[in-house]
Amino acid sequence: xxxxxxxxxxxxxxxxxxxxxxxxxxxxxxxxxxxxxxxxxxxxxxxxxxxxxxxxxxxxxxxxxxxxxxxxxxxxxxxxxxxxxxxxxxxxxxxxxxxxxxxxxxxxxxxxxxxxxxxxxxxxxxxxxxxxxxxxxxxxxxxxxxxxxxxxxxxxxxxxxxxxxxxxxxxxxxxxxxxxxxxxxxxxxxxxxxxxxxxxxxxxxxxxxxxxxxxxxxxxxxxxxxxxxxxxxxxxxxxxxxxxxxxxxxxxxxxxxxxxxxxxxxxxxxxxxxxxxxxxxxxxxxxxxxxxxxxxxxxxxxxxxxxxxxxxxxxxxxxxxxxxxxxxxxxxxxxxxxxxxxxxxxxxxxxxxxxxxxxxxxxxxxxxxxxxxxxxxxxxxxxxxxxxx
Amino acid sequence: xxxxxxxxxxxxxxxxxxxxxxxxxxxxxxxxxxxxxxxxxxxxxxxxxxxxxxxxxxxxxxxxxxxxxxxxxxxxxxxxxxxxxxxxxxxxxxxxxxxxxxxxxxxxxxxxxxxxxxxxxxxxxxxxxxxxxxxxxxxxxxxxxxxxxxxxxxxxxxxxxxxxxxxxxxxxxxxxxxxxxxxxxxxxxxxxxxxxxxxxxxxxxxxxxxxxxxxxxxxxxxxxxxxxxxxxxxxxxxxxxxxxxxxxxxxxxx
Numbered sequence: 001x002x003x004x005x006x007x008x009x010x011x012x013x014x015x016x017x018x019x020x021x022x023x024x025x026x027x028x029x030x031x032x033x034x035x036x037x038x039x040x041x042x043x044x045x046x047x048x049x050x051x052x053x054x055x056x057x058x059x060x061x062x063x064x065x066x067x068x069x070x071x072x073x074x075x076x077x078x079x080x081x082x083x084x085x086x087x088x089x090x091x092x093x094x095x096x097x098x099x100x101x102x103x104x105x106x107x108x109x110x111x112x113x114x115x116x117x118x119x120x121x122x123x124x125x126x127x128x129x130x131x132x133x134x135x136x137x138x139x140x141x142x143x144x145x146x147x148x149x150x151x152x153x154x155x156x157x158x159x160x161x162x163x164x165x166x167x168x169x170x171x172x173x174x175x176x177x178x179x180x181x182x183x184x185x186x187x188x189x190x191x192x193x194x195x196x197x198x199x200x201x202x203x204x205x206x207x208x209x210x211x212x213x214x215x216x217x218x219x220x221x222x223x224x225x226x227x228x229x230x231x232x233x234x235x236x237x238x239x240x241x242x243x244x245x246x247x248x249x250x251x252x253x254x255x256x257x258x259x260x261x262x263x264x265x266x267x268x269x270x271x272x273x274x275x276x277x278x279x280x281x282x283x284x285x286x287x288x289x290x291x292x293x294x295x296x297x298x299x300x301x302x303x304x305x306x307x308x309x310x311x312x313x314x315x316x317x318x319x320x321x322x323x324x325x326x327x328x329x330x331x332x333x334x335x336x337x338x339x340x341x342x343x344x345x346x347x348x349x350x351x352x353x354x355x356x357x358x359x360x361x362x363x364x365x366x367x368x369x370x371x372x373x374x375x376x377x378x379x380x381x382x383x384x385x386x387x388x389x
Numbered sequence: 390x391x392x393x394x395x396x397x398x399x400x401x402x403x404x405x406x407x408x409x410x411x412x413x414x415x416x417x418x419x420x421x422x423x424x425x426x427x428x429x430x431x432x433x434x435x436x437x438x439x440x441x442x443x444x445x446x447x448x449x450x451x452x453x454x455x456x457x458x459x460x461x462x463x464x465x466x467x468x469x470x471x472x473x474x475x476x477x478x479x480x481x482x483x484x485x486x487x488x489x490x491x492x493x494x495x496x497x498x499x500x501x502x503x504x505x506x507x508x509x510x511x512x513x514x515x516x517x518x519x520x521x522x523x524x525x526x527x528x529x530x531x532x533x534x535x536x537x538x539x540x541x542x543x544x545x546x547x548x549x550x551x552x553x554x555x556x557x558x559x560x561x562x563x564x565x566x567x568x569x570x571x572x573x574x575x576x577x578x579x580x581x582x583x584x585x586x587x588x589x590x591x592x593x594x595x596x597x598x599x600x601x602x603x604x605x606x607x608x609x610x611x612x613x614x615x616x617x618x619x620x621x622x623x624x625x626x627x628x629x630x631x632x633x634x635x636x637x638x639x640x641x642x643x
Contacts, residue, residue, distance in 0.1 A: 018487060020446040020513040021538040022562065024547070163452060164442065176445045183542050276488045277443065279514065289464040290492030291442040 009197025014309035017196035087373030095206030100187035113168035114301035115147025117191030122156035165294035192231025193308030196279035207237025255297035256324035266295035298327035346373035394508035405614025413463025439485030509534035581611035
């Protein structure tokens with residue numbers, strides 16, 4: 001079975017480009033050029049040079065001894081938190097800014113939830129001297145204030161999305177509307193493996209450096225690869241080069257919010273049904289009338305009612321397993337990782353750690369957790385929730 | 390059952406006025422009140438929007454009306470039950486995003502459209518190739534026209550392809566924009582002139598940014614008519630007498 005996108009932009013029944021005609025020329029331009037540009041020697045050279053000298057890749061694969069001891073298995077951490085800007089998001093924005101440059105675009109737009117993708121986009125725009133506008137839900141602007149300030153310091157304009165739940169989904173709507181209104185000079189840097197084809201494949205390719213490095217850094221294959229999923233970009237990057245290695249168990253961890261049996265949750269694959277959101281067919285949280293249900297997660301980066309179509313396909317075809325972790329369990333895991341390993345993870349990433357206790361691990365098992373981001377941006381939430389003041 | 394839209398368009402008439410409004414707005418039961426008023430005011434076509442939680446091709450006015458309509462309890466089921474009480478006399482189009490239609494069920498949706506006298510559909514996030522491979526057969530079975538959009542960025546080749554695949558009218562967006570944005574209509578004149586010169590077989594209506602009689606007349610110099618949405622919604626939003634506001638607006642245009 002193939003887990004890669006087909007020529008029409010589908011992963012099994014999921015994917016495609018369900019775009020308004022208004023976006024057709026933009027998407028067609030990307031579909032026709034993204035692979036050729038990515039494969040060109042100039043792109044490859046600059047992409048890898050920037051990943052090495054600017055981002056600081058390869059990121060280490062760290063054996064977490066105290067966590068290993070606690071859970072009775074070998075636990076390895078892929079240190080994406082050590083990337084420039086503090087998370088894996090920059091792998092994708094480096095790729096897309098080079099693409100935008102090759103396509104002659106002058107203006108960059110992006111959506112952001114936790115602000116990590118917004119910061120990573122503002123960063124590469126500063127690097128390349130391009131105008132940058134980031135759409136961010138009003139609610140997320142409040143809870144991720146340090147990242148808003150970082151974007152502004154980097155010279156980006158942050159525009160609040162005030163519709164709907166005022167989070168990532170609404171920021172994505174606003175970014176798409178901006179693109180509709182500015183079809184010629186603007187490139188939209190989508191931050192996850194969501195949106196119309198070719199975005200899910202393009203972002204997965206730029207993020208696949210994560211699993212490419214893990215493969216080189218490990219002696220043999222791991223037994224498990226675990227990553228958190230909102231839209232699913234860090235997970236797709238961590239899974240990518242293991243998709244055809246069936247013996248490697250792939251686990252995506254979504255945000256259960258207050259619990260999957262409550263209406264305050266973002267556990268898309270656990271609770272969702274097939275539908276079309278943000279221009280691709282995937283699995284999404286919706287009511288019986290097909291209206292999108294507003295999600296909830298303590299973590300802004302996972303607070304999204306959809307998921308990348310490739311993940312929907314990995315779930316339906318049983319290649320990956322998806323689990324859901326509550327706000328409270330994620331906070332507990334964040335404290336544990338901080339105290340056992342001296343690493344404060346992002347709230348998103350903390351969800352991935354929380355499933356360790358639920359797996360039936362053997363001492364010989366080798367578990368890789370993609371430590372997708374660091375927790376600096378979440379200190380406001382941690383201070384409040386953990387009474388750290 | 391005959392399709393009122395294709396009947397109307399058969400002889401490529403001019404100066405067609407198509408009014409758009411959102412179902413269930415301002416109040417849930419206003420859908421048929423507005424339809425009746427617009428029929429009496431002799432608009433040529435009526436386009437009713439099915440509200441969606443994430444209307445990404447719409448500007449602030451229609452977004453807001455959709456949000457309120459959903460809060461009022463509007464749904465596809467409710468809309469059909471309203472249309473069952475009033476058989477439309479003019480051609481009626483429904484405009485809706487793909488997801489609610491898919492959840493209702495494509496075949497059930499098209500069947501119901503035919504039963505309640507809906508003649509055409511505008512589904513902005515239904516791309517042409519998906520329409521052709523997965524939807525066309527069902528649309529045709531129930532005699533429903535599918536309306537495609539073109540924009541100033543649409544290539545001539547693709548406009549010709551859309552022309553060949555259209556069986557109602559072509560919806561020409563007058564500037565590359567979400568609905569109701571503030572761009573000047575005059576910017577669209579070049580583009581509409583080009584469309585006119587292409588001598589397409591399908592009639593063209595233009596929409597987005599038409600606000601008054603002058604804009605309407607300007608548009609009709611190039612194409613068969615125009616669609617007014619955001620401005621109409623603004624006019625009825627705080628109206629004391631909804632029917633009167635609708636009638637007055639139509640009179641001011643035509």
